[in-house]
Amino acid sequence: MKISFALQKNPFALQWHLKSSRPMTLWGIFLLTIIILMTIIGPFLVPNDPLSANMAERLASPSLTYPFGTDHMGRCIFSRLVNGSRATLGITALVIITVLLIGIPIGLLSGYIGGRFDSFMMRIADGLIALPEFILAIAIAGFLGPSLMNLMISVVLVKWVSYTRIVRGIVLSEREKEYVLAAKVGGCPTWKIIARHLLPQIISPVFVLAALDVGKVILIISSLSYLGLGAQPPAPEWGAMLNDGRAYFQTVPELMVYPGMAIFLVVLSCNLIGEGLRDKLDVKSS
Amino acid sequence: MLEVKNVSKSYRSNTVLTDVSFHLEQGECLGLIGESGSGKSTIAKLILALDRSDSGQIIVNNVDFSQLKGRELRKARRHVQVVFQDPSASLNPKLPVWKSVIEPLENYPEASPSFLKEVRNEKRKMAEILFEKAGLQSGLLDRYPHQLSGGQRQRVAIARGISLQPNLLIFDEPTSNLDVSIQAQILNLLKDLKSEINMSYLFISHDIATVQYISERIAVLKEGRLVDLFKTKDLFSADRHPYTKELIDAALE
Numbered sequence: 001m002k003i004s005f006a007l008q009k010n011p012f013a014l015q016w017h018l019k020s021s022r023p024m025t026l027w028g029i030f031l032l033t034i035i036i037l038m039t040i041i042g043p044f045l046v047p048n049d050p051l052s053a054n055m056a057e058r059l060a061s062p063s064l065t066y067p068f069g070t071d072h073m074g075r076c077i078f079s080r081l082v083n084g085s086r087a088t089l090g091i092t093a094l095v096i097i098t099v100l101l102i103g104i105p106i107g108l109l110s111g112y113i114g115g116r117f118d119s120f121m122m123r124i125a126d127g128l129i130a131l132p133e134f135i136l137a138i139a140i141a142g143f144l145g146p147s148l149m150n151l152m153i154s155v156v157l158v159k160w161v162s163y164t165r166i167v168r169g170i171v172l173s174e175r176e177k178e179y180v181l182a183a184k185v186g187g188c189p190t191w192k193i194i195a196r197h198l199l200p201q202i203i204s205p206v207f208v209l210a211a212l213d214v215g216k217v218i219l220i221i222s223s224l225s226y227l228g229l230g231a232q233p234p235a236p237e238w239g240a241m242l243n244d245g246r247a248y249f250q251t252v253p254e255l256m257v258y259p260g261m262a263i264f265l266v267v268l269s270c271n272l273i274g275e276g277l278r279d280k281l282d283v284k285s286s
Numbered sequence: 287m288l289e290v291k292n293v294s295k296s297y298r299s300n301t302v303l304t305d306v307s308f309h310l311e312q313g314e315c316l317g318l319i320g321e322s323g324s325g326k327s328t329i330a331k332l333i334l335a336l337d338r339s340d341s342g343q344i345i346v347n348n349v350d351f352s353q354l355k356g357r358e359l360r361k362a363r364r365h366v367q368v369v370f371q372d373p374s375a376s377l378n379p380k381l382p383v384w385k386s387v388i389e390p391l392e393n394y395p396e397a398s399p400s401f402l403k404e405v406r407n408e409k410r411k412m413a414e415i416l417f418e419k420a421g422l423q424s425g426l427l428d429r430y431p432h433q434l435s436g437g438q439r440q441r442v443a444i445a446r447g448i449s450l451q452p453n454l455l456i457f458d459e460p461t462s463n464l465d466v467s468i469q470a471q472i473l474n475l476l477k478d479l480k481s482e483i484n485m486s487y488l489f490i491s492h493d494i495a496t497v498q499y500i501s502e503r504i505a506v507l508k509e510g511r512l513v514d515l516f517k518t519k520d521l522f523s524a525d526r527h528p529y530t531k532e533l534i535d536a537a538l539e
Binding site for chain 1: 394
């Protein structure tokens, strides 16, 4: 209840009421806070240069110098993991922001203006949704060629559709409501109706969708990097590190376990937060 | 000042209005009654230019509303305002109510209602005066719609309706969602405002007693046709349309 009040007052300042949250959500917040802190300050504190190879020390066991040991090139796994979080999380954040910047405006216009623009956009959306998003992302990334930029483009291209559709759906139901009609009678131009009256109604559902999508986006990015379509060696990236460790899985399984665990923890914490958020905001919709 | 001429409207194969004509004098209140589905709200929507009629004309201040588009329509709109039935739906839940009230004034900076002349360009002051006119305490200015009672919300909607001092204010069943005691207060408020600000009312309702109380003339709508139009004092006269008599009998039971 508290959060719905806070949202009603100011939809942009999402006040998180820690006391009334479920313990699992709190764990998610705790975990993600640590991971983000690690992403920001970690690279300044790591013991070794993540790129410097030392063939004499390759596949070493954990030690004081190399907390998680070294990989097949003798590079510090711990340092690579910490630095790699920048690539993985940074790209994820950029992808989500870009997706929102594309998906929300198209959804608003499509829903409110309708007509040919709407039909055109929805046919594109239907086409994109008809294909499994992961396979489509592989196809686009493969077509554009392997690089981080192309990886981002491919993920954005498959992800914007779901935001456009949810926004459009909400706008279609809200635009007939009397407060929108009253705003129209009161002389609001179209942009003002969209920005002032419709946009605030879509913020919270879109927020929940985005929170739940973070985990999926991280998985897609890591998967594409694993397939060699994303970050290029020697840059550290979790999915690419998994791929590096693949050849040594029989003898040194830790090479895959560490980046795998990192991905697992980030996705887990994002999903816990996303689900907590969804449960909270459902209260409001009643 | 309002002239509805031979207006017809259908949605797909469903005819809602057939050849409806009536007019409204400056300062007059015309009541429009009929059962649900008779097309009352459609008439309101057509006059507000929220929808287009299939044929016929809607003339406000000698301008044919049904022909206007885009910028001209937006300009003309300020002369016709509305108060909807359900005040919990007609106010944006995410805006403090005073912002909803002065929004029309922001959209039409050239409009200068006589009762707001002295505080022009002071939004907060304008909202205070409008609140006072609608019988609301200024302490409620910063509330959100869900923090107000139904009667208060409807007063907020009325404050917004009069904010531009429109020539015509349309009420689409403004009291049917309210308690009986509050209905009377709202009706008295509307009566006072009309004489004070010099507006015409089109008052749509299914309740014949409400309409009788506030209107000078009454139009009766049945299945999209205007079947009866008379002065309120002739409500009980013998030459009423049989359907009007039915409505009266139903109300008296």
